[in-house]
Amino acid sequence: MTLGERQDTVDELDDGFMGDIEKLASLVAQREPPQATLGRIVEFSTSAIEGSSRLALSVIANGRPVAVAASDETVHTAETLQYELGEGPALTAIAARATAVSRSLGGDATWPRFGSTVARRGLHSVLAVPMLLPDAVVGAICVYVTHKDAFDAEAIDRAQRYAIPATAVVHNMHLLHQSRIQIERLSQALTSRSVIDQAIGIIRSRNGGTAADAFDRLRRISNTDRVKLVDLAAQVVERSVRRARARQDTGE
Numbered sequence: 494m495t496l497g498e499r500q501d502t503v504d505e506l507d508d509g510f511m512g513d514i515e516k517l518a519s520l521v522a523q524r525e526p527p528q529a530t531l532g533r534i535v536e537f538s539t540s541a542i543e544g545s546s547r548l549a550l551s552v553i554a555n556g557r558p559v560a561v562a563a564s565d566e567t568v569h570t571a572e573t574l575q576y577e578l579g580e581g582p583a584l585t586a587i588a589a590r591a592t593a594v595s596r597s598l599g600g601d602a603t604w605p606r607f608g609s610t611v612a613r614r615g616l617h618s619v620l621a622v623p624m625l626l627p628d629a630v631v632g633a634i635c636v637y638v639t640h641k642d643a644f645d646a647e648a649i650d651r652a653q654r655y656a657i658p659a660t661a662v663v664h665n666m667h668l669l670h671q672s673r674i675q676i677e678r679l680s681q682a683l684t685s686r687s688v689i690d691q692a693i694g695i696i697r698s699r700n701g702g703t704a705a706d707a708f709d710r711l712r713r714i715s716n717t718d719r720v721k722l723v724d725l726a727a728q729v730v731e732r733s734v735r736r737a738r739a740r741q742d743t744g745e
Contacts, residue, residue: 530666531562534659539564547616547639551583552624552632552663558587561632568637571611581607582621583633590630592653593621596642611637618643622652624660631660631667685723692726695733 531550539548549563549572558576563569575581581604585593595601598619599612611619618638624631634656638644689711696707711729715722 530662534662535562535564547637549583549635549637550632550663551587551635552667553587553630558583558632567614567616568635571614571616571637572635574610575604575607578604578606578610580604582619583635586621586623586633586635587630590623590625592623592649593619594644594649595619596644615639617641620644620649620652622656624656624663626660626664631663634659685726688723688730689726692729695729 531552535548535550547564547568549560549568551558551560551572553559554561560569560572560576563572572581572583575584582593582595585603593603595603595608596618598604598608598617601608616637617640620636620643622634622636624633634652636644636652689708692711693704693707696702696710697704700707702710711722711725714720715725718725720728
């Protein structure tokens with residue numbers, strides 16, 4: 494291969510790599526459920542990271558890493574195994590905030606129990622790249638290969654470069670998901686408050702008491718009948734609506 498042909502090949506690889514990055518970046522603008530987005534990251538990663546057709550993604554949840562997506566069941570089992578054993582490539586990469594590589598898992602003394610187990614299942618090389626923010630670790634991308642000595646310097650470099658935008662997507666997805674949860678909770682709280690206020694108004698119209706008196710009455714009934722306050726308020730409103738409709742039907 495001439496120097497010019499070699500440069501053309503590099504340019505083609507770079508174009509393909511940038512295309513994979515662009516596909517990954519497009520996930521931020523989509524409104525897919527988190528699990529679907531994580532699956533898409535795995536899908537895009539298998540083409541972006543050279544030599545990887547079997548890949549798993551773990552993220553930090555409640556202070557510990559959890560396997561959330563994988564290209565196949567064997568890889569998912571391998572990824573979760575390390576968390577059961579307390580040793581493995583993703584755990585090492587996350588703890589050290591650095592890439593972890595094994596070119597012969599069956600004989601790797603770094604993770605003796607993990608390595609020997611997954612090697613018996615046909616996985617002999619692994620590359621784990623941490624997903625890093627300046628002040629936190631988001632998770633790790635693990636690439637598994639069925640033959641030994643699978644990763645050269647170029648493959649490692651591509652995986653490390655790809656992990657940067659992948660980290661941003663996972664982090665932004667988490668922030669967006671949390672924001673949506675907060676919005677839903679706020680919306681539910683506002684709806685609950687509105688229903689309770691309506692029930693208080695209905696009770697006051699009947700008894701002539703204050704808003705505080707009506708609320709205390711609702712709360713006492715809620716505690717006695719072991720019914721949520723908002724559910725009790727909804728019942729009061731619904732009964733009032735039914736009575737009003739009945740009066741309209743009878744012409745009162």
